[in-house]
Amino acid sequence: MLKSRISLLLILLFPLTFAAQGQVQVNQSAYAYALDSTMNKWTPTGIRVGMDIAGPIYSLLEPSVSRYEITTDIDLHKFFGVIEIGHGSYKTGIDSANYTSNGFFYRVGMDANFIAKDPNLNVFFFGLRYASSLFNENMSGNLPSSGWGTQTISLEQNSSRASWAEMNIGMRVRIWKSIFAGYTARLKILKHNTYSKEEFQSYYIPGFGKADRTTNWGFSYYIQYRFEWKKKPIPWRKN
Amino acid sequence: MKLKKLSKCLVFLALLSLAGCADEATCIPENTDLLQLSFIDENGKASAITVVSLEVEGGNDYFPIIQDSTFSTLSVPLNPLDSVVQLNFVQESEINSITLNYRATPRLSDPKCGLETFFNEIETESTNFIDVEIVNPVLNKDITTNVKITH
Numbered sequence: 152m153l154k155s156r157i158s159l160l161l162i163l164l165f166p167l168t169f170a171a172q173g174q175v176q177v178n179q180s181a182y183a184y185a186l187d188s189t190m191n192k193w194t195p196t197g198i199r200v201g202m203d204i205a206g207p208i209y210s211l212l213e214p215s216v217s218r219y220e221i222t223t224d225i226d227l228h229k230f231f232g233v234i235e236i237g238h239g240s241y242k243t244g245i246d247s248a249n250y251t252s253n254g255f256f257y258r259v260g261m262d263a264n265f266i267a268k269d270p271n272l273n274v275f276f277f278g279l280r281y282a283s284s285l286f287n288e289n290m291s292g293n294l295p296s297s298g299w300g301t302q303t304i305s306l307e308q309n310s311s312r313a314s315w316a317e318m319n320i321g322m323r324v325r326i327w328k329s330i331f332a333g334y335t336a337r338l339k340i341l342k343h344n345t346y347s348k349e350e351f352q353s354y355y356i357p358g359f360g361k362a363d364r365t366t367n368w369g370f371s372y373y374i375q376y377r378f379e380w381k382k383k384p385i386p387w388r389k390n
Numbered sequence: 391m392k393l394k395k396l397s398k399c400l401v402f403l404a405l406l407s408l409a410g411c412a413d414e415a416t417c418i419p420e421n422t423d424l425l426q427l428s429f430i431d432e433n434g435k436a437s438a439i440t441v442v443s444l445e446v447e448g449g450n451d452y453f454p455i456i457q458d459s460t461f462s463t464l465s466v467p468l469n470p471l472d473s474v475v476q477l478n479f480v481q482e483s484e485i486n487s488i489t490l491n492y493r494a495t496p497r498l499s500d501p502k503c504g505l506e507t508f509f510n511e512i513e514t515e516s517t518n519f520i521d522v523e524i525v526n527p528v529l530n531k532d533i534t535t536n537v538k539i540t541h
Contacts (some may be wrong), residue, residue, distance in 0.1 A: 169410070210411045243501035247504040248505045292504060294470045294471070294504045294507055295505075296423055296467060296469065298423075298446070298453075298455065298467030299451065299467060302469075302470050314433075350496075351496040352498055
């Protein structure tokens with residue numbers, strides 16, 4: 152199982168090769184031109200919208216988990232404003248225990264692009280996110296007890312909230328015309344839960360993962376389409 | 391060249407993230423439902439107590455767990471569906487009681503292991519012992535004493 156996951160990841164990381172080969176001069180680029188001092192470099196030049204394919208692929212490997220998300224970002228010179236919205240669920244059941252969790256999550260934040268001079272508008276970025284999840288859970292089954300016999304429970308916990316911060320690193324590569332592909336690797340930290348009434352401990356938080364951890368890793372692989380209304384002025388250094 | 395180094399770094403990060411997915415369930419619970427009591431005298435030294443019986447009341451249930459016994463430590467099971475327990479130590483000449491409040495939170499320990507209960511926030515509601523000290527308000531297998539009772 153682990154080997155197949157590693158192979159899959161290496162395939163997903165393949166666009167790095169495209170990035171290495173895709174260097175063109177800015178004056179040959181169909182997407183960018185050299186910035187000069189008269190231009191307002193902060194004027195947005197395009198937005199990208201897309202969807203994550205890592206979540207659905209992971210669901211094939213782990214049917215108990217599902218995650219679907221869409222993303223959009225707006226190009227602001229060396230930075231991108233990012234909004235990501237998704238739905239996640241977790242379902243498990245054995246003879247003595249059943250648990251489900253499902254809900255929506257979002258992330259908002261900024262990415263700083265380290266290769267802002269790339270005329271193909273490829274991106275290698277570090278980003279920060281604020282993320283939040285609103286979810287419902289159900290738990291039922293048998294609670295073992297030393298002196299009181301086995302106790303049967305059936306509990307639900309609605310409108311639970313969790314928020315956390317993320318440090319992201321990733322890249323986007325133009326693979327064909329306006330279509331980009333690339334990944335985001337996430338370190339999720341500073342989790343905070345809010346319950347209207349804590350009937351039981353959460354096991355899975357959509358967008359975050361296992362709830363008993365204070366930090367989690369995450370991985371998304373996006374296919375995106377860039378809608379651009381003008382060429383992007385990039386800070387190209389003239390030789 | 392820089393991009394190659396960067397690629398290696400990112401592949402390493404991605405593999406590191408996979409390592410986090412490789413948890414194996416051991417199904418050995420860290421928590422317990424047994425409240426650990428220790429009995430001491432007024433000098434703080436271990437002091438055995440002799441009872442005719444020890445009765446446990448919780449929710450709608452009531453049962454004796456010990457009869458005609460002497461002990462200086464005791465484990466008492468807490469009810470996972472309740473938040474209060476009363477212990478009645480019936481001695482030859484008197485009955486000493488202690489009522490404790492607690493919080494019991496069910497949780498899924500692991501999908502392969504099933505449910506368990508996490509007990510915490512143990513506090514004294516009432517007692518007629520000389521003194522009751524909550525040493526540790528969380529039930530855990532590594533904890534030897536939750537409550538010290540001076541008698």
